Amino acid sequence: MPDQRASTFDVARHAPVPFWRDIRFIQAFLQVLFLVAVIAFGYTLIHNLVNNLADNRMAINFGAFDRPFGTNISEGTTDFDPSTTSNWEALFIGFRNTLRVVAVGLVGATLLGVLIGIGRLSSNFLVRSVTIAYIELFRNTPLLVQLYFLYRGLRVTMPERIQDSYKLPGPIYVNRRAVNFPSIQGTEKVEIFYVLVLIGLVLGIALWIWRLRVQDRTGQPANVLRWFVPTVLLFAAAGWGLAGGPFRVEHPQLRRFNFEGGDKLSMEYITLTLGLILYTAAFIADIVRAGIQAVPYGQIEAARAQGFTNNQMLRLIVLPQALRLIIPPLGNQYLNLAKNSSLGIAIGFFDVYNIASIISNQTGQSVAVFAIMMAIYLSTSLAISLVMNAVNYSLRLRSR
């Protein structure tokens, strides 16, 4: 009935609403207004900061980073020259030290955390109680307190005099200041060795692929390792002979005050890394426990009914499913660990925060230094997030 519809259509009533009453326009307008307000507010803050600092003769000056650092860094660097190393380079050394702590910390905390998380669910009373006690102790005390405790504790239990250092096989020397161990350095001919090992590896992989093809074609067992390992070893031995012993081991030597030569891990590095591992592992353990418990019990019953052993059940049924639930909160703990590494300043570890605060103090450029530092921590955290998001994505439940 088209004519009836036309007759009831009142043009005046259905005229388009004026734009200021149009909800679509109002919403768009308010969003633009909000954006303008945020930008204006942010601009005012920065503008005020810059101008007020300049008025007080403290103008922000990133050129201060080009000046020499002026003092020594005794961590993660040898032959450091304080008069030629710029503040930028010092920051970089600090960042490298932070990464050394964070990288080892992440791996250590994950391994320990998973072990404790599984132990927390053990049917063995002793294992269960010890892990519960561990988790509650480390989760419920501040990390700073733990670091001080660990630092003083390690220091007081180790031998006071360098001459009385514990000697472990290696030889590794342990005392209050550091763990000194032999360093391994390549000689001038070390490249020959590397090249031959590389050739061996390439050839080995080629043989590996060839053997797999033979297996596909004929059904004979591939025995890839029987071909791969001797090939690589042969070339490595040839390289070793040609280079005439390509590595030199340098042992730490006791001098009057300290060990010199070789490599060392300072007590500050050990304390910070260990402290971060112990603290973060407690949180990871609880995440792992929650992830395992979230796997429906029917899955476990089904696995038992199928005759899986406990070990197989954990490895093949429970952990793969738990992993999906564990990854997102685990990423948060990784971020916490990376950021908590800035507590190293409390025990005198030369991480990027410590170096930055020295620069801030020596140049007075606190705003510039802290802006750089925030950028450094932000990009570290974002990098960790990126990796964890990628892992999360690759493990997601695929529904067809």
Add this chain to the structure above:
Amino acid sequence: MKKVRLFGLLSALLLIMSLAAPFASAQEGGSILDQVRARGSLICGVNGGLPGFGYLDPDTGQMLGFDADFCRALAAAIFGEVTSDNLVFVQLTAAERFTAVQNRQVDVLFRNATWTLQRDAELGIDFGPTNFYDGQGVMVPADLGVSSIDDLDGASICVLTGTTTELNITEAMEKRGLSYELVKFEQPTQTLGGLEEGRCDALTSDISQLAGLRSSAADPGRYIILPDVISKEPLSPAYIEGDPVWADVVRWTVYATIQAEEYGITQANIDEFLASDDAAIQRFLGQGDQASGSLLGLDNDFVVNIIRAVGNYGEIFERNVGVNSPLGLERGLNALWSDGGLIYAPAWR
């Protein structure tokens, strides 16, 4: 619709805030002197953890020390006397101290701070007259068998981070071509702990600080301070740059204690001097109608208030760091100029 309204309100609020912000930050007027008077209290930045200079008395909880006494002198100069209300101590670490002055978190800094060109020119702060001439030294355990810095090749040295000391020891060791490891801590007590517990072989700092730390060591007799002095450390008060009225008040408060020692005026005998008929002393103490403190915008007899509160420079020195104190420091460079030292006040007229 409610959501839309809330959103609009929020935007309006942000806009108003951003418009108002430039006006809000426009100058809080007047000198710090006026602000201190209006507030009714002086906020003084001190160390708080350094025996002899600025530390909390474990029995009374009071802030004591050489620097703390200069804070008291300044409060007395402004308010006439020091009460529990008109002087507030703020404890600052080496890393915080100059920022606290820049932010006006403290009115003045008496915190064994070294006056350097870079700090004076770049930090937006000014330094007052040096009230303690110090130099950097090195403290070692006596049984280490070290008699000079040259013997410290390969040693681990504890040092306070964020100070001129870490720069000076670096230069001193590099110049001598010695290898060394610096162990840096944020608190003076941590550096002492490092030495006592064998983390380092030596501890370097201003000699006065070494003496202070040694006095608080478990066994002070175990440590010796090497004879080498590797730097000049003129310790001076600091305040915000660009406030000449306040700068004068701080400066002449320090000079008042020095001039008083020169005249021999002490806490004990100040009343006798008030009756003196020496015109110079009458003028110094603001007696009669000769201008003294009034030129600075203070009570004309502000010197009398200072002396009654803390005594003269010599008294402050002896009480806190002198030979009979736990620090046991000689006057040395800090003797009056007339006794062969560097302590000198400009003419009082």
